[in-house]
Amino acid sequence: MLRSLVKTFIWLVFLAGLAGGGYWVWQHHRAETRTVEKNPDERVPVTVATAETRNFPVYFDSLGTAQAWNMVTVRSRVDGEITKVAFDEGQFVKAGDLLIQIDPRPYQAALDQAVAKKAQDEANLANLKRDLQRFEKVGTLATTQQQIDTQRSNITQQESLLKADAGAIANTEVQVVYTTIKAPISGRVGFRLVDQGNIIHAGDTGGVATIAQIQPIAVIFTEPEERLPRILDELKHGPLSVTAFTSDGKQELAKGQLSLVDNQVDTTTGSIKLKGRFPNTEMTLWPGLTVATRLLITTEKNVVVIPDAAVQRGPDKMFAYVVGPGRKAERRDLVVGEIQDGQAVIKSGVKAGEQVVTAGYYRLEPGSTVELPDDRKKEEQKQKATPPGGPVSESKHTVLEAE
Incomplete structure (x- = not known):
């Protein structure tokens, strides 16, 4: 029994020592890691841009x-045969340019008939007026008052007939005009929908062309x-x-x-x-x-503008890292206005001329030392200028020359 207790005690002491040693090693490694992470001499490579004052379009x-701007489907308003197509597809036309000529002869003949009809009715009216003058001159001694009134009525009817003739002439003249189809607006003509020789109708829905x-x-x-x-x-x-x-x-x-x-x-x-x-x-x-x-x-x-990439979204506000004196990173809370085309208007938080970090900020914290691209270029140029093995002293040059 006693031997068993002693053996158990020894194992407990061994395990305690092993655990303590492991804990010391972990704490030592953690301390070294913290030292490395918080090494104030470490430089964080970043890319920066300079805030500038300029006009910002929104x-x-x-x-x-x-x-x-205007679209017109040109249609015929009369029936007839197309005798001429005066435009080419895709042509630019001006308002009033000739597009289509329809055979006007049937409508011209109708116009001639209407004009002749009016002349005939005008002659009849003149005759009726002369008869009325004769009736009124002789009076009721040679005719009755009824005949005189009837003659006056006939004259009124004839005058109305002349007005109808004038309307018929005007209508026929319009029909003749409609046989010439002109461009109603200036523009570009599309596909030609009819060809010369076709019979076109006023009721056709397809039209002649579009402008x-x-x-x-x-x-x-x-x-x-x-x-x-x-x-x-x-x-x-x-x-x-x-x-x-x-x-x-x-x-x-x-x-x-x-x-x-x-x-x-x-x-x-x-x-x-x-x-x-x-x-x-x-x-x-x-x-x-x-x-x-x-x-x-x-x-x-005249607003302050920085690249949108420099603006970071925090849990409650926006911020940016600014390169301060001694290449130290400073966190600035921002009031941001318009953001467009990769640029952001800064209403407060950054002044014109200050450098803001646009890349590499994920490793930054306030007070970190930053390394700018110009710094890296200078370091690379310095390393290229230094020969392998370090700089050669003047005394070594002298020895080499003596040899």
């Missing part, structure tokens, strides 16, 4: 579609409804500029101005439709083309 980005006015041209785009109050507020100060880009946003196509804010919000999408007017002098916009739009809302004057 944009609303969206997608839109170009459409013709699209693309100088100027419109771009229709949408913005979220929450942006509407600011857009309307900025419009009070003058027109807003709109820039159209390719759908991938890489190439600028044209510049224009906001010309219309729709009169209602689309409740299904929660967006408002807007229309931009572009001169399109370079013909870079085309009806149906999908474009990216940038609506310039305002330009903030």
